[in-house]
Amino acid sequence: MIRWFLGLLLLGCHAAPPPSPTRLAAPPTTAPTRALATPPPTRLAAATPPALPATAAGRELTWLLGVLQHGGHADAAELVAHFDATFLANRPVDRLTAALGALAAHLAAMAIDQIESSDETHATLRGAAPEGRFTMALRIDPATGRIVDLDIAPDPRAAPAATMAEAVAAIRALAPRAQLLVAELDRGACKPRVWLDADAELAIASAFKLYVLLGLGDRIAAGKASWSDAIALRDEWKSLPSGVTQEDPPGTRLTVRTLAERMISISDNTAADILLYTVGRRGVEAALRASHHAAPALDAPFLATRELFWLKMVAPAAEVARYLELGEGPRRSYLDRIRGKRPLGAQAQFDAWTTPRYVDRIEWFASSADLCRVMSALWSRAQAPATAALLDVLAVNPGLSAAQARAWSYVGFKGGSEPGVANTTWLLQRRADQRWFVVTVGLNGPGAFDEGAVIGAAHAVIELLARDVH
Numbered sequence: 494m495i496r497w498f499l500g501l502l503l504l505g506c507h508a509a510p511p512p513s514p515t516r517l518a519a520p521p522t523t524a525p526t527r528a529l530a531t532p533p534p535t536r537l538a539a540a541t542p543p544a545l546p547a548t549a550a551g552r553e554l555t556w557l558l559g560v561l562q563h564g565g566h567a568d569a570a571e572l573v574a575h576f577d578a579t580f581l582a583n584r585p586v587d588r589l590t591a592a593l594g595a596l597a598a599h600l601a602a603m604a605i606d607q608i609e610s611s612d613e614t615h616a617t618l619r620g621a622a623p624e625g626r627f628t629m630a631l632r633i634d635p636a637t638g639r640i641v642d643l644d645i646a647p648d649p650r651a652a653p654a655a656t657m658a659e660a661v662a663a664i665r666a667l668a669p670r671a672q673l674l675v676a677e678l679d680r681g682a683c684k685p686r687v688w689l690d691a692d693a694e695l696a697i698a699s700a701f702k703l704y705v706l707l708g709l710g711d712r713i714a715a716g717k718a719s720w721s722d723a724i725a726l727r728d729e730w731k732s733l734p735s736g737v738t739q740e741d742p743p744g745t746r747l748t749v750r751t752l753a754e755r756m757i758s759i760s761d762n763t764a765a766d767i768l769l770y771t772v773g774r775r776g777v778e779a780a781l782r783a784s785h786h787a788a789p790a791l792d793a794p795f796l797a798t799r800e801l802f803w804l805k806m807v808a809p810a811a812e813v814a815r816y817l818e819l820g821e822g823p824r825r826s827y828l829d830r831i832r833g834k835r836p837l838g839a840q841a842q843f844d845a846w847t848t849p850r851y852v853d854r855i856e857w858f859a860s861s862a863d864l865c866r867v868m869s870a871l872w873s874r875a876q877a878p879a880t881a882a883l884l885d886v887l888a889v890n891p892g893l894s895a896a897q898a899r900a901w902s903y904v905g906f907k908g909g910s911e912p913g914v915a916n917t918t919w920l921l922q923r924r925a926d927q928r929w930f931v932v933t934v935g936l937n938g939p940g941a942f943d944e945g946a947v948i949g950a951a952h953a954v955i956e957l958l959a960r961d962v963h
Contacts, residue, residue, distance in 0.1 A: 546610030550633050553640055554608065554616040557631065565590070565597035577639040591737050591759070596645065600627075626945055630894070644894040646948070653953040657687050657963050663950045668915075668938035670695060674861035675958060678872065678929040683865035686930075687954070691861035694788050695935045699735075699760045699909025700916040701857030703867050704795070708772040708780035709753060710874040710883050720750040720882055724767060729833025732799045733843055736761025750882065757907055758889035762798040769797050774825075784863070784870040791858040794825045803831055805850045806842050817854055849913025852937060856914070865931040868905070868920045872929065884920075892919060897952060900924055900959035915942050917951045923959065930958060 546554075556575055560567045567575075569586045576589065584592070605620040618629040632642040654660035657675075664673050672695065675687035685691065712718045723746040731739040738747070738761050752768055755761035769777055774795050782789045804813055816827055859867070875883040887905030891898050898904050903922035910916065918933040934951045936942060 546608065546616060548610040548616065549613045549635075549638055550616035550631055551608075551610045553633055553638075554610075554618065554629075554631050557640075557643075558618075560593060561597040561600060563597075565593035565595070567593065575640055577634050577637055577641040579634075580639075580641050580643075588759075603627075642895045644896070646894050653949065654957065655962075657954070657957055660950065660954045660957060661687060661689050663946075663953065664934055664936075665689060667942060667946060667950065668936040670937040672861045672933075672935045673954065674865055674931065674933050675954060676865045676931050678869055678931065681869070681873075683862065683869055683931060689861075692787065694791055694858045694860050694863075695916075695937045696852045696856035696914045697859045697864070697909060697916045697935060698857070698911045698914040699762075699765075700859070700864065700907050700918055701792075701795075701909070702756050702760065702765050703864070703871065703907050703918070704781045704784070704792075704857075705765055705768050705772065705777055706753060706757060706883065706886065707784060707867055707870055707874070708777035709749070709768055710871065710880045711780050711783070712772050712776060713749075714874060714877060714880050718749060718771065720748065720753075722749045723747065724749065724752065724771065726763075726767070727833075730763060730767050730770065730799075732762040732766050732797070733802055733837055734762065735759060736763055738763035738767070750886075753886045754889050757886050760907075760909065766797040766799055769795070774828075780870075781867075784867040786863045786866070787860060788858070790821075793821055794828055796828070796855075796857065797832070799837065800828050800831065801855060802837055802843075804855050806846060807837065813851070813855075817851075847912055847941065849911075849939060852911075852913045861933045861935055864916075864918045864933045864935075868918065868931045868933075871905075872920060887920060892917065893952070893955065897956065900956075902927065903929075910942070912941060913938055915947055917948070919955065921955070921958075925959075925961075932958065 553575060560571075567590070572586050572589060573581065576584075581589070600620075600622045603620045603622040605618060607619045608616065610616040614633050614635050616631045620627060620629075628644075628646050630642070630644045630646070631640055633639060634641045654663055661673060664671050670693065671689065672691050672693055673687060673689040674683075674685060674691040676683040676685045678684075709718070713720065726738065726741055726743055726745045726747060728743040733739065736755060736759055738752070738755055741747070747764075747767075749768070749771070752761075752764040755764040756768060772780075777795050778789065778793055781792055781795070786792070804816065808816075816824065819827065871883050871887065874880045884903070884905060887907070888903065890906055891904035892906030892908060893901075893904055900923065901921050902924040903920070905920035906918070908915075908917045915936040916934070919931065921930045921932065922928070923930065932951070932955055934947070934954070936947065
């Protein structure tokens with residue numbers, strides 16, 4: 494499923510930080526949780542891979558595979574010895590350690606088909622894991638011999654679309670309810686260029702975190718918070734993965750900026766809930782309405798991840814049925830009562846969640862058009878100095894490989910999925926002409942989605958847009 498690949502995109506890294514966005518002459522005006530789940534580390538299968546290339550890049554790939562075979566564990570000194578300083582500047586050691594652990598867990602039973610190294614600086618591995626086929630591409634700096642790029646990507650197993658019409662057809666075939674929007678940001682409006690059922694309100698899983706980020710931006714703009722504010726973690730705030738904040742001890746102080754980056758870049762559920770409680774449920778709902786969401790009542794009351802997990806995984810069926818019969822006010826009272834007072838349930842229950850649950854009734858909902866508008870709103874808020882960091886937060890995890898991102902001078906991304914739900918949404922500035930775009934793909938269906946097909950189809954749209962192919 495898409496959830497593990499979106500998380501592993503965190504490893505993809507540019508050698509330099511994202512450039513400052515170019516300002517439009519007239520700024521635009523106007524966001525599951527299971528998406529990036531990281532199960533406990535598991536050792537890789539001990540199968541002997543194909544012969545490893547006897548090149549400098551091949552030797553680094555050999556070292557990396559050894560680390561992954563031991564659960565992704567490597568101490569800080571070892572990581573510094575193998576990853577270039579430019580890589581670590583964007584992916585600090587603690588974040589890299591968490592990502593390698595997640596990578597080892599998801600590739601635990603991988604079968605390696607091919608390893609090749611075209612020269613001393615590049616090595617590529619192709620293989621299959623339980624959740625889909627993938628490629629791992631590594632590049633080293635010839636001067637230092639250390640890794641400067643590491644990209645994990647699904648193998649789409651099919652030729653990419655040659656036209657937007659082909660791309661739309663590929664997305665339409667992915668799910669009973671599929672939508673796509675490619676829109677240009679033009680003088681405060683999302684101007685559609687490619688459209689597939691983009692007004693349908695679908696479940697969006699962890700893409701809801703865009704609305705939490707917007708609510709946070711509005712709170713900072715109003716002078717009620719700052720990026721440097723530190724918040725002490727409470728045990729009753731802890732949610733389930735994805736993320737790492739749930740592993741921090743109670744009392745740990747985390748800045749608002751750190752929480753926002755975790756929420757967006759690794760879809761950290763506990764960080765999202767802390768920020769939701771900080772902004773306030775009604776504050777996030779106000780931001781959603783301000784972004785011109787077409788059906789804001791669908792997201793009122795706005796759920797925390799902990800609440801969604803309780804309703805979908807732990808609460809007895811009769812209790813869930815009663816909740817669904819409640820109006821908005823009584824639902825708010827119910828959510829207030831369960832906050833921090835009931836256990837989330839065992840990890841085993843979470844791991845056993847493989848089929849859709851209440852996707853049309855207990856979720857966060859938005860259309861592709863709504864998501865374009867929230868990205869536009871985030872762009873607009875970021876034009877003010879106090880909230881300029883909104884674009885930096887969105888760009889920590891670009892959701893594209895380094896090679897794909899070269900066509901864009903800015904890439905912001907948020908994805909999400911749970912069984913029966915997938916969403917990928919980008920804010921992009923095209924390098925060739927500095928024009929701004931939003932690309933968003935949303936899927937709802939009766940079962941799991943093919944990860945390689947979903948990501949491959951979304952990336953095909955972005956690659957066509959980069960070349961301005963219609």
